Amino acid sequence: MTLExxxxxxxxxxxxxxxxxxxxxxxxxxxxxxxxxxxxxxRPLVSANLxxxxxxxxxxxxxxGATVLAARAMTEGTQRYPGLELIEASERLxxxxxxxxxxxxxxxxxxxxxxxxxxxLELLAELVLRPTFPEADVARLRDERLNDLMQARxxxxxxxxxxxxxxxxxxxxxxxxxxxxxEETVPRLERSQLADIHGSLLxxxxxxxxxxxxxxxxxxxxxxxxxxxxxxxxxxxxxxGAVHAPRAQSAVDRTTVRLYDxxxxxxxEVRIGHPGLARNVPDFHAVQVMTSILGGLFNSRxxxxxxxxxxxxxxxxxxxxxxxxPGPFAVRTAVQTAATAPAIAESLAELRRMRDTRVTDTExxxxxxxxxxxxxxxxxxxxxxxxxxxxxxxxxxxxxxLARYRPLVEAVTAEDVQAAAQQxxxxxxxxxxxxxxxxxxxxxxxxxxxxxxEIVREEIPGDGDVGESEEAE
Amino acid sequence: xTAPTVEFTDExxxxxxxxxxxxxxxxxxxxxxxxxxxxxxxxxxxKTGFAHLFEHVMFQGSRHVAKTExxxxxxxxxxxxxxxxxxxxxxxxxxxxxHQLELALWLEADRMATLxxxxxxxxxxxxxxxxxxxxxxxxxxxxxxxWLHKLQEHVFPAGHPYHHPTIGSMEDLDAASLEDVAAxxxxxxxxNNAVLAIAGDVDPAQARGWVERYFGAxxxxxxxxxxGDMSLPATIGAEIREVVEDxxxxxxxxxxxxxxxxxxxxxxxxxxxxxxxxxxxxxxxYRRLVREDRIAQDVAFFSLGLIGGASMAAGQATxxxxxxxxxxxxxxxxxxxxxxxxxxxxxxLARARALIETFELEALQRVDxxxxxxxxxxTLLDDPDMINRQLDRYLAVTAADxxxxxxxxxxxxxxxxxxxxxxxxxxxxxxxA
Numbered sequence: 086m087t088l089e090x091x092x093x094x095x096x097x098x099x100x101x102x103x104x105x106x107x108x109x110x111x112x113x114x115x116x117x118x119x120x121x122x123x124x125x126x127x128r129p130l131v132s133a134n135l136x137x138x139x140x141x142x143x144x145x146x147x148x149x150g151a152t153v154l155a156a157r158a159m160t161e162g163t164q165r166y167p168g169l170e171l172i173e174a175s176e177r178l179x180x181x182x183x184x185x186x187x188x189x190x191x192x193x194x195x196x197x198x199x200x201x202x203x204x205x206l207e208l209l210a211e212l213v214l215r216p217t218f219p220e221a222d223v224a225r226l227r228d229e230r231l232n233d234l235m236q237a238r239x240x241x242x243x244x245x246x247x248x249x250x251x252x253x254x255x256x257x258x259x260x261x262x263x264x265x266x267x268e269e270t271v272p273r274l275e276r277s278q279l280a281d282i283h284g285s286l287l288x289x290x291x292x293x294x295x296x297x298x299x300x301x302x303x304x305x306x307x308x309x310x311x312x313x314x315x316x317x318x319x320x321x322x323x324x325x326g327a328v329h330a331p332r333a334q335s336a337v338d339r340t341t342v343r344l345y346d347x348x349x350x351x352x353x354e355v356r357i358g359h360p361g362l363a364r365n366v367p368d369f370h371a372v373q374v375m376t377s378i379l380g381g382l383f384n385s386r387x388x389x390x391x392x393x394x395x396x397x398x399x400x401x402x403x404x405x406x407x408x409x410x411p412g413p414f415a416v417r418t419a420v421q422t423a424a425t426a427p428a429i430a431e432s433l434a435e436l437r438r439m440r441d442t443r444v445t446d447t448e449x450x451x452x453x454x455x456x457x458x459x460x461x462x463x464x465x466x467x468x469x470x471x472x473x474x475x476x477x478x479x480x481x482x483x484x485x486x487l488a489r490y491r492p493l494v495e496a497v498t499a500e501d502v503q504a505a506a507q508q509x510x511x512x513x514x515x516x517x518x519x520x521x522x523x524x525x526x527x528x529x530x531x532x533x534x535x536x537x538x539e540i541v542r543e544e545i546p547g548d549g550d551v552g553e554s555e556e557a558e
Numbered sequence: 559x560t561a562p563t564v565e566f567t568d569e570x571x572x573x574x575x576x577x578x579x580x581x582x583x584x585x586x587x588x589x590x591x592x593x594x595x596x597x598x599x600x601x602x603x604x605k606t607g608f609a610h611l612f613e614h615v616m617f618q619g620s621r622h623v624a625k626t627e628x629x630x631x632x633x634x635x636x637x638x639x640x641x642x643x644x645x646x647x648x649x650x651x652x653x654x655x656x657h658q659l660e661l662a663l664w665l666e667a668d669r670m671a672t673l674x675x676x677x678x679x680x681x682x683x684x685x686x687x688x689x690x691x692x693x694x695x696x697x698x699x700x701x702x703x704x705w706l707h708k709l710q711e712h713v714f715p716a717g718h719p720y721h722h723p724t725i726g727s728m729e730d731l732d733a734a735s736l737e738d739v740a741a742x743x744x745x746x747x748x749x750n751n752a753v754l755a756i757a758g759d760v761d762p763a764q765a766r767g768w769v770e771r772y773f774g775a776x777x778x779x780x781x782x783x784x785x786g787d788m789s790l791p792a793t794i795g796a797e798i799r800e801v802v803e804d805x806x807x808x809x810x811x812x813x814x815x816x817x818x819x820x821x822x823x824x825x826x827x828x829x830x831x832x833x834x835x836x837x838x839x840x841x842x843x844y845r846r847l848v849r850e851d852r853i854a855q856d857v858a859f860f861s862l863g864l865i866g867g868a869s870m871a872a873g874q875a876t877x878x879x880x881x882x883x884x885x886x887x888x889x890x891x892x893x894x895x896x897x898x899x900x901x902x903x904x905x906x907l908a909r910a911r912a913l914i915e916t917f918e919l920e921a922l923q924r925v926d927x928x929x930x931x932x933x934x935x936x937t938l939l940d941d942p943d944m945i946n947r948q949l950d951r952y953l954a955v956t957a958a959d960x961x962x963x964x965x966x967x968x969x970x971x972x973x974x975x976x977x978x979x980x981x982x983x984x985x986x987x988x989x990x991a
Contacts, residue, residue, distance in 0.1 A: 088671060088775035092622055096664050096768075098635065099657035102586035102759065127584045129562075130919050160839065169849070172840045173905075179912030196916065225852055232808060232855050232879060239701050239807035352694040383629035383639075393626055396687025399695045419695045421687075451634040458636010458655050465585045466923050546807035547701070547980035 104461045106487040107297070107470055112306035116289035116317045117326070120309040121474050123297040125467045131199050131298030132468040133206060135213050135313070136475045137191040138291040141264040142331035142410060146257065148278050150266015154226060155279040155286075156186040159193070161222040163211040168219075171211060180205040184212055188264050188331075189409045190479045191286055196468060199299055203308055210312045216283060223276045230271050235546045237263075241354045241520040242419065244345060248541075249356040252343055252516035253413055255334040260360075260412060289317035290326035293478045297467035328365075328481045330410035335360045337516050340536030345543065346523035353425040353521030354418075357432055361414030362509060364407040364480045370493040371501040372509060376404045377452040378502065379439050380416060384451075386435050387416065395431070397424040405509070409480065414510065422522055426529035429517060433535070436512035443499045457491045564928060564945050567762060568936070573778045574750025577769055578932045578942050580757040582925065588758035590662040591651040591929035593937040595753075596746035598726070599645050599719035599866055600785065607689070607726015608734065608742045610643040614685040615739065616650060617641070621672035625681060628665055635661055643724050646865050647937055653926045656759035660768050666754070667772035670747055674740050682739060686731050693725050701806040702978055705874075709814040712798045712974040713870050719788055720864060748779035755933040755942075758925035788867035790816065793972035800974075803981040808855060809877040811887050813894075814974040815967050817871040820863040821939045826951045827959035828861055828871055828967070833910040834902050834960070835859045835893065836873065840909060842893050843875070851889060853881045865938045871967065883977060891970075898965035901957040911953050918949045 109123040141152045160182065162168045175182040180197035182205070193213045197205040237243035247263060254261035266274070286292075294309045337359045366372060380387040380403025387401045397420045406412035416436070420428040444452075464470050477486055519526070523540050530538050566580040598609050619625040632639045637654035639662075652662040697703040707723040714720040754773070756765055794816050818824040836843045836859035847854035859873035875890050877883045921927045928945070935944040 089621075091771060091775070092664070092668050092671060095622070096660035098661065099659075101655060101657045104586050104655075128923060130916065130923060169840055169845065172838070173909065176838070176840050176909035176913055177905075179916040181913070181916065196920065198916070198919070222849075225849070228852075228878070229848075229855060232876075235807045235879070236701070239805065241699055350699060352691070352699045354699075382633050384626050384633070389626065392688055393684065396684045397691070399688055399692040419691070419699065421691055421694065451630060455633040455636060458658075459633075459638060460636075461585060461655060462587050462636070462638060462653055465587055465925070466920075545805065547805050 106464065106490075109474060112309075114289070114306075114310050114314065116314065118289035118313060118316055119293040119478065120306045121293055121295040121478070122300060122305040123295075123467070123470055123474065124300045125298055125470060128298045128467050129198050130196060130467065131202050131296060131300070132196050132471040133194065133202065133209060133294065133296045134471050134475050135193040135209060136293050136295060136478055137286045137288065138189070138326075138328065138479050139191060139286055139288070140187050140189040142188045142259045142408070143329070144282060146259065147270065148273060149259070149262050149270035150230065150264070151274055151278045151282045152186040152191065153265040154223075154230060154271075154274050155218075155282040156184040156191055157226050158218050158223055158279055159184040159212050159216040159283070161226070162217050162219055163215045164217060165211055165215065166208075167217065171208060175205065175208050178205050178208075180208065182208055182212065186264070188260070188412070190475070192475065199303060202303060206308055206312045214287070214316060218276050218279050218283070220276050223274070223279060227271060227274055230265060231268070234268055234271070239546045241347060241350065241352070245354040245356050245518055245520045248343065248345055248520070249358070249415065249516065249518040250413065252341070252518050253335065253337060253358065253360050255336045257332065258334045259331050260333050260408075260410065261336070287317050292316060295471045295474045295478070297471040297474070328409055330363055333360060333410040337514055340513065340515050340517065342517045342519070342530055342536050342538045343541060344523055344527060344530065344538065345518075345520045345541045347520055347545070348522055348524060350520070350522040351422060352419045353422055353519050353526060355420060355425065355429060356415050356417055356518045357429065357515050358413055358415035359511060359515050360411045361405040362407055363409060363411050365482070366407070368501065368505050368508075370490070371497045371505040372405060373456055374449070374452045374494065374497045375439065375502045375505045377456060378444050378448050379403050379435065379506075382452065382455060386438070387432060390431050390435060391418065391420070391428055395424070395427070397421060397428045401432070422525050425519065425521055425526045426533045429535060430533060433512050433515070436510055439506040440503065440510060440512070443503050446499070449499050449502065453494055453497060456494045460491055562922075564922065564932070566932060566942065568942055571749065571770065571774055573774065573776060574748075575769075575773050576753040576936055577766065578753065578755040578936060579760060579762045579765055580755070580928055580932060581760055581762055582757065583759050585925070586656050586759050587653060587925055588656045588659045588756065588760050589651065589653045589925040589929040590659070590666065591649060591755045591926070591933045592666050593647050593649045593753045593933040594747060595751045595937055596648055597644050597646040598722065598724040599788070600746065601722070601726070604730055605734070605738065606722050606730045607724075608739065609648055610724050610726060611685065611689055611731060611734070611739070612742065613641040613643045613648055614689060615677060615681065616669055616673065618681040618685060619676035620669040621675040622668050623665065623676070625676070628669070631661060631665065637662065645720055645724060649930070649933065651926060651930065659756070659760060659765060663765075663768050664772050667776065670749065670752070670773065671776045673743055673747065677736065677740065679736060682734075682736060689725070689731065690728060693728065697725065701804070702810055705812050705976060708800060708802070708976050709812060709870065709872060709974055712800065712976070713794065713814050713816050714790070718790065719785070719866065745779065745782065748782065749773055749776050750778040751782055753933045753936045755929040755936070757929035757932065785866065790868045792816065792868070793967065793969070794974070795971060797970050798974045799977075801977045801979060803979050806978045806980050808879060809883045809980060810978045811875050811877070811883065811890065812976040813873040813890065814976070815871045815972050817861060817869045817967050818963070819867065819869045820865045823951070824963045824966075825861060825869065827955045827963040830907070830910050830914065830952055830955040831897055831960040831964055832859045832861060832871070833914060834906050835897065837910065837913065843890065846893060847875060847886065847889050853878055853886050853889060857890070883979070887975065887977075894964065894968040898961060898968055901961055904957075907957055914952050915949060
């Protein structure tokens with residue numbers, strides 16, 4: 086056969102090897118804390134996460150950022166390991182010790198080889214149970230966050246995210262600000278607020294230790310009881326283990342365009358959207374298929390239109406950020422300045438098309454096959470498996486949620502996809518937020534008539550202008 | 559504890575394609591990674607940015623694959639894919655469920671054999687626009703965005719192949735004709751200029767059969783032009799300083815040094831030294847500049863791993879507001895100098911080794927990383943077995959090795975200091991095309 090004859094025939098797939106999400110076991114300690122273990126044979130590097138179902142959306146509004154800052158400060162020293170001794174001790178084990186908080190949860194984690202797991206868990210327990218929050222280190226971390234906010238203000242892609250969140254939600258909704266707090270709330274954060282947050286985290290019925298890897302010969306529940314048995318021992322009274330959604334009131338009642346002026350900008354950062362969905366949405370799998378087709382796949386509708394046909398952008402994505410409450414639905418892109426208004430018009434047209442017509446059989450097949458096929462790739466390592474189980478725990482999803490993911494995706498129909506778009510995407514009521522050069526694009530935006538245009542001229546750190554806001558007709 | 563050995567086969571097809579297969583059935587997943595020995599260092603003056611433009615053109619279709627269909631087929635197979643361009647090479651990779659391996663091999667073969675059948679002016683123009691937007695997103699519209707380009711210009715003299723950035727010059731891309739682009743492909747995208755690595759859930763005999771079938775008849779290019787002499791004096795010779803006033807919120811210093819090339823034993827010592835200097839919260843620079851003196855917002859130190867003539871080691875420190883940038887520079891430089899004078903402590907070395915061991919183990923868990931490293935070591939060092947020896951080399955580094963390499967390279971006469979300062983007012987910014 087010639088090379089041409091050989092290449093002219095597309096190969097067909099072989100027989101798929103069976104796959105199932107690694108089964109996990111649950112133990113409940115006397116305190117009420119859960120221990121989930123997942124044995125992944127042949128993986129000597131073990132991941133352990135201590136998750137508490139309490140995050141930035143649960144903290145008092147005036148102390149926004151306290152949970153994230155508390156997590157950061159927890160590696161700054163404990164009663165037994167002051168200062169950097171905790172980090173040094175973990176490094177001697179070759180263990181990577183972290184603590185972080187998101188909107189939904191706090192997570193302390195360590196990755197380490199199996200024979201050193203017990204020692205690493207003891208360090209993780211030190212971090213979680215006995216941090217000292219030294220005054221000086223709290224002050225330094227607070228300053229670092231304020232400096233980071235200054236950097237975020239200067240960087241267009243970060244500036245637009247913050248502006249977008251504040252356009253989507255009313256100011257009394259936590260999601261209207263960054264999870265790590267803003268310029269108003271962060272200066273208020275003192276040692277006492279972090280200690281309060283830490284005290285409230287020690288609630289065993291909201292906590293789970295999740296351990297994955299090759300666990301042969303290791304009694305994880307026993308280790309957990311010995312190391313974390315005292316978690317919650319000091320807490321007074323039972324703590325509610327239920328999942329609560331925070332207030333997330335939409336501020337989007339009509340389409341508006343808010344343009345943050347960056348004179349001379351070579352690109353416009355663009356976000357289009359509205360408040361979206363919580364993770365516990367009943368048609369979760371249809372939404373996944375729908376957003377893959379709209380703006381998730383490499384060849385999504387938005388990407389084919391804006392990148393491959395028009396050449397407006399290096400990339401465009403769309404999707405729902407699902408939290409315990411309804412996080413944002415967003416189309417995200419950066420486009421060349423001259424293409425700003427046309428790119429927004431095309432994006433809105435794609436949102437409408439998603440609602441107005443059914444996806445083709447080919448689009449549906451590609452999206453479903455992708456989500457089903459890529460599932461085992463996502464869970465190649467224990468770290469990824471443990472993170473997925475953390476999501477189950479945080480959102481209180483059924484134990485078989487991951488096992489039934491693939492059949493449920495396969496069952497999604499074109500009608501389901503269209504229904505999901507009609508129910509969850511509203512192209513006639515969106516916030517459009519842009520960071521770009523007003524002199525170059527304001528007239529186009531006005532002429533396009535997407536909605537009322539507001540131009541914000543603000544001080545940009547490192548620049549020099551003084552901020553003001555003006556309304557355009 | 560040591561990382562498990564990666565067992566692989568290493569052979570060449572008659573047309574010169576190097577094939578490496580690493581069989582591992584832990585997960586039903588297989589990675590295909592192909593490295594072409596062509597990067598921005600192969601570009602000639604007036605034709606910069608071609609290697610990277612090609613990374614885009616390679617997804618625009620070939621004789622039996624339509625424009626962007628490569629992505630559609632891989633994603634419909636439940637796989638992921640991408641390509642990257644660097645100074646030394648260009649690579650393409652797919653990770654797929656194991657029963658889809660043949661598809662990934664066929665896709666790579668079809669574009670190696672027949673890419674030019676699908677290349678046309680419309681595709682070229684469209685991808686040129688996409689690349690210009692990539693440049694705006696990744697470099698122009700980002701604070702400090704040009705730092706690497708500036709360091710390259712200073713560490714490698716004009717005319718050296720590492721002097722110019724991979725994204726290239728937009729003027730060169732605009733001037734590129736279809737024929738220029740086709741000639742670049744014919745020259746470098748040949749089987750004897752490529753390494754194909756397959757790692758994961760694979761039957762080696764079956765995979766070898768597919769590779770022979772799809773790639774075996776693609777003709778070699780007997781006339782791949784050799785690279786010019788890339789050798790350089792070991793050090794720069796005198797300190798180079800540049801100050802940039804830019805739209806940045808905080809001042810930041812970048813430091814760069816000419817360094818031993820990738821694969822040189824001294825670069826192992828420099829890597830371990832970098833871990834002790836700036837690898838995490840227990841490191842020297844973090845401890846002093848961020849934690850104790852509170853003069854920096856963040857610190858970093860790393861190597862670029864270049865193979866030709868010399869490489870680059872680089873670091874950065876972002877200056878806290880209200881702090882004199884000179885103080886930060888001095889503290890950073892003092893720590894580098896100390897590394898060249900005093901031996902690191904046994905505890906520092908032990909911590910660095912333990913962490914490096916974990917990082918290696920973590921990376922080698924994934925089939926895509928194993929395929930990538932096998933192809934990398936084969937392409938850059940002609941030695942894929944380095945995947946099994948690199949960790950031992952790191953662990954063999956002594957305190958004296960770190961002191962020696964630091965004393966030789968992390969010195970003022972071999973230093974570039976690039977400082978970004980916030981500009982009060984910026985006039986005449988470049989405008990969009």
